Amino acid sequence: MEYKITGCKPEKLFHFFEEISAIPRGSGNEKAISDYLVAYAKERGLWYYQDELFNVIIKKPGSKGAEEQKPVMLQGHIDMVCEKLEGVEHDFTKDGLNLLVEDGALTADGTTLGADNGIAVALMLMVMDDETLAHPPLECVFTSQEETGLFGAAGLDKSQISASTMINLDSEEEGIATVSCAGGLRIIASRKVEREEINGTQLQLSVSGLMGGHSGSDINKGRQNGNILMARLLYRLLEGTDGRVVSFVGGTKDNAIPRECKASLVYADSKEAENAKALAEELAEAFRDELAAYEKEFACNVTSQEAVVSALTREDSMTVVKAVYMAPNGVQKRNMTMEGFVVTSTNLGIVNLEENVMYINFSPRSSVVSLMEDLKLRIRLSMEEYGFDCEFSAEYPGWSYKEESAVREVFKDSYRDLFKDELKIEAIHAGLECGLFSDALPGIDAIAVGPTIQSCHTPDERLPLDSVERFYELLTDVLKRMANL
Known part of the structure; x- marks a missing residue:
């Protein structure tokens, strides 16, 4: 395909985002994006798991020298909120998004962008694709129907996961790590x-x-x-x-x-x-x-x-x-x-x-x-x-703050060294899948992070491209540190 996002690093990360943006993936319509992920795993000879809810897990062994480290789970959801401006002709069940780059940020023409949480999908694909990265064994978990009630995460067979550390990529403000969230229902x-x-x-x-x-x-x-x-x-x-x-x-x-x-x-x-x-x-x-x-x-x-x-x-x-x-x-x-x-x-x-x-x-x-x-x-x-x-x-559970967290300390150290600033730690009122995974995997050490995404769930949704670049630098540095623990 002809890519619209150029000049950003790593370039292939943004190409992955463009590829998944071409696939309709509203909540409940995730088969095509799920199959895309399976094809990605097959092409690279990676272990994968796909269930009837179209959740996907892809596992990649640790890099050289880190094969025996404890696995780390990266997690995000594959569905998006489908909102459009009145009068905009767009069928979310069959049309891909029309992406625009304006003033250093990515938007979609008259619709939601789906950076929530498509950027997490692209980040995980990039991490697994880059053979130069140092990292522990990775378990990349792509969940479905998050936006309509966390149904994918609730129905996923958690026995497929062996990681004791979870990095959720569904937080929406650079420089802030989320460590607790609200529960909810419909x-x-x-x-x-x-x-x-x-x-x-x-x-x-x-x-x-x-x-x-x-x-x-x-x-x-x-x-x-x-x-x-x-x-x-x-x-x-x-x-x-x-x-x-x-x-x-x-x-x-x-x-x-x-x-x-x-x-x-x-x-x-x-x-x-x-x-x-x-x-x-x-x-x-x-x-x-x-x-x-x-x-x-x-x-x-x-x-x-x-x-x-x-x-x-x-x-x-x-x-x-x-x-x-x-x-x-x-x-x-x-x-x-x-x-x-x-x-x-x-x-x-x-x-x-x-x-x-x-x-x-x-x-x-x-x-x-x-x-x-x-x-x-x-x-x-x-x-x-x-x-x-x-x-x-x-109904889904909240996620309680954990007094001691090794992954939180790694992120704080990495952020301080890279950007000469302190990573902010906060609780949020939104729901995250961390609560479901924490309930099902007792003792898991979880954190939620991500690049800045503005005006989520609206047609004004924007993804500043420089924030994605910085966040990828942070994420890969954290994985390198965890590979050397």
Whole structure:
């Protein structure tokens, strides 16, 4: 293929990233990228393992003189969040990404870039491909369906892994090592609804241009949730009228803060419709004023037309809007002794009104088990108040801080020697697969690191190329030190 990234070192690392970016790999659609990894291993005569979830493990013996060292696991996930700007023509199930290099950073044209966690895949391929590197025996673990609930890591046969050290490559800020993370799960609330035919004026409403972001690492940044904002608008437009909800759809991933939401209402009374349209425009202006400081691209559009539509009953209309408006969302608990570190949060990531069922999807997180149980209960009770049933799934454990960690010390020493600075150590509110591997492999010494990735889970995702170069230098130096322990 014709590569777009040139002049970066090592050049082949970026070529690997371009190759995997040409392969569609949204969560649940990982067979092609999984088979690519198997072909890579076969071409090099390396041991490999592939399971029915399309997880892949590739093992490479230690370099000369390090054959008897303890194996080290490198780990990242092969799937990506598939988000695109409104109006962009891109089918994530069959189209590769259109990569762009702008101002020293890699982006994708109108879509997420998939550097989360495609850069981990490219890093592992490069490490195994470079025969000049000194390293202990390597066990490169490529997991599937991470973005939808860590399903690949949960289902992987951990007996295939013998490493006692784990380097997770899914951290997103250069110069910071993650040593603890939150646990989480998915909650889907659903409620049956009834419809009836209404002849009247239909108001079509859209919220767009919001920043969005990662529901863990960005939940504390004051970014507006498009679904909650739309529910606020709808409630005001329905209150004291005979308006009905026709449609209500927002968000595409429960772990991405929703940037866009669309809905429509219908009024049999033309005067009510006229008043509602005027109020909607007034509220849109008020929202713009509220959000001007931190949601600079926010837009709210209102149009109307005469139509005969299938709309929810008046009771169901008010109920589903109230359920979204009043649902728990955002930061729920902070640790003020740790500079306000987010302990517990939830993201109302998806609303989807189908013909006869309303769905509301949540992504709660917490690093404290008791607070997670409290949040699960509050979400369930909130939903039950409006007649919704809750389904809990894809729960994964948090990852606790380890007082003594040999791999952490190696990274700190290497970073200090290479860059004349101190490596920062932190806990994060996002979920990492380290918790699942730590649970399954007692005593494993784990750390999460990576180059800088900006605006994950959004079409603004950027990968600074110089950060990748520096991180590869750090990673290979750490492996060299571990080969000589």
